[in-house]
Amino acid sequence: MAEEAVFDFIHMEAVSYVFQGGEKVSEDEAVSKLEHMGFATGYRLVERLTRESGRYKDELDIMKYICKDLWVTVYKKQIDNLRTNHQGVYVLHDNRFRLLTHMANGKQYLQYAPRYLAFTCGLVRGCLANLGVTCVVTAEVTHLPACKFQIQVQRG
Amino acid sequence: MRANDPKKVSGELFTLTYGSLVAQLLKDYENVDDVNRQLERMGYNIGMRLIEDFLARANPGRCYDLRDTADKIQQAFKLYLGVSPSIGSWSPGGDEFSVVMETNPMAEFVELPEHCLGLRYSNILTGVIRGACEMVQLEVMAWFIADQLKGDNMTEIRVKFVKRLEDAIPAGED
Numbered sequence: 495m496a497e498e499a500v501f502d503f504i505h506m507e508a509v510s511y512v513f514q515g516g517e518k519v520s521e522d523e524a525v526s527k528l529e530h531m532g533f534a535t536g537y538r539l540v541e542r543l544t545r546e547s548g549r550y551k552d553e554l555d556i557m558k559y560i561c562k563d564l565w566v567t568v569y570k571k572q573i574d575n576l577r578t579n580h581q582g583v584y585v586l587h588d589n590r591f592r593l594l595t596h597m598a599n600g601k602q603y604l605q606y607a608p609r610y611l612a613f614t615c616g617l618v619r620g621c622l623a624n625l626g627v628t629c630v631v632t633a634e635v636t637h638l639p640a641c642k643f644q645i646q647v648q649r650g
Numbered sequence: 651m652r653a654n655d656p657k658k659v660s661g662e663l664f665t666l667t668y669g670s671l672v673a674q675l676l677k678d679y680e681n682v683d684d685v686n687r688q689l690e691r692m693g694y695n696i697g698m699r700l701i702e703d704f705l706a707r708a709n710p711g712r713c714y715d716l717r718d719t720a721d722k723i724q725q726a727f728k729l730y731l732g733v734s735p736s737i738g739s740w741s742p743g744g745d746e747f748s749v750v751m752e753t754n755p756m757a758e759f760v761e762l763p764e765h766c767l768g769l770r771y772s773n774i775l776t777g778v779i780r781g782a783c784e785m786v787q788l789e790v791m792a793w794f795i796a797d798q799l800k801g802d803n804m805t806e807i808r809v810k811f812v813k814r815l816e817d818a819i820p821a822g823e824d
Contacts, residue, residue: 499703500730501664507692508671531670538666538759568663 498570505593509609525612532616533623540621543567553647556625557584564621569593582647587640594639607635611643618643661732665758672771682768689770693777694784701782704729716811719788720747723779723809731755745811749779754798754805762799770794772805779809787815 508531512524543564550556561573565588575587593610597603611633619631628648635641675685704710704726713719720737727735733755739748756772770776776792783790789812796802 496703496707496729497661497664497732499700501667503696503700504664504667504671507696508667508674510695511671511675511688511692527674531667531674534670534673535663535666538669539663542662 501568502593502596505610505613506596508613513609525609528609528612529616529619532613532618533620534616535613536617536620537624538620539568539617540564540624544625550625553582553627554578556622556627557586557645559625560618560621561586568617582649584645584647586643586645588642589640591639591641594635594641597638599638601637604635604638607638607641608633611635611641615643618645661755662758665755668756668774669759672769676766676769682766686768686770686773689773690777690780693774693779694781695777696774697778697781697783698785700726700730700778701785704782713786716744716747719783720749720809723749726782727751739808741810747809748795749807749809751805757799757805760799767800770797771799772797776807779807784815787817789813789815 508528512527513519544559550559557576557578561576565571565573569588569592571588571590571592573586574589577585577587591611591614593614594607597607597610615631615633619629622629622631622645630646630648631643632646633641633643672685672689675688676682679685679688704722708725708729710722710725713722724735724737727733727749733751733753735749735751737747737749739750740746754772756775760771762769762771773794776794779792780790791810791812793808794806795808796804796806798805
């Protein structure tokens with residue numbers, strides 16, 4: 495079954511939908527819609543994925559779950575590198591992020607790349623919210639198709 | 651055991667993503683007819699690209715009549731949605747048929763609330779069929795005639811052949 499292609503197509507249409515209307519669309523509003531769709535998807539998805547697994551022992555354990563199992567399910571590969579300052583900031587490096595591989599490498603379309611990361615930021619935030627971690631997720635691209643996601647856990 | 655089957659779960663990823671998209675459209679548009687139209691248009695865009703993926707993956711060969719085309723559509727449903735719909739209810743002229751699904755994977759976790767009864771939740775599928783056929787020179791119409799979300803006991807899409815499209819040659823190149 496070729497369901498990963500279907501996900502890619504739906505995602506592309508979601509991105510093009512929120513930006514339809516061209517110049518008039520506010521970038522912030524469009525990105526926030528994508529983020530919201532990602533959140534709703536991640537929140538529900540993780541509930542189904544983790545139904546049979548045991549409790550994660552700590553925050554780092556949850557992050558490892560995101561980097562390995564979740565990433566493989568959604569993006570067909572693991573996160574290449576996970577770094578943390580042990581104070582609630584986690585940085586996930588993906589050297590070949592699936593949703594960016596449809597775009598040309600290099601700098602030409604760099605300015606459009608964040609549009610293709612917003613859904614995933616929401617997805618990660620939704621997954622973590624359902625696992626009991628409240629956080630802010632942001633993403634950054636320096637060189638297509640590599641990118642990094644930063645998770646800042648909110649405490650208190 | 652479904653939760654442990656990664657294939658099944660990544661199918662759910664697409665189902666859930668689609669659900670979030672439809673929810674967003676319902677928030678953005680006041681009128682469900684506009685949502686239905688927008689879903690069809692998205693499907694059309696997807697179909698235009700999906701056909702290429704389908705030709706590359708399945709290598710389906712040439713269609714000689716609409717029955718061949720119907721078989722290919724059935725094959726594509728299996729490939730992309732993991733369901734095997736049945737093809738039937740041919741019109742006497744052989745230009746119209748139904749694609750019938752016993753279960754609709756797109757609508758697996760869905761219930762329509764009362765104020766959305768006019769919503770054709772899976773309308774994206776009709777657009778995909780139209781877009782994909784157009785790229786292989788077939789103009790078709792596709793629409794839902796039965797939907798399990800509305801209490802029917804199966805989901806049925808009607809497809810009607812309109813005409814064959816001729817390759818349009820740009821002016822001055824003939």
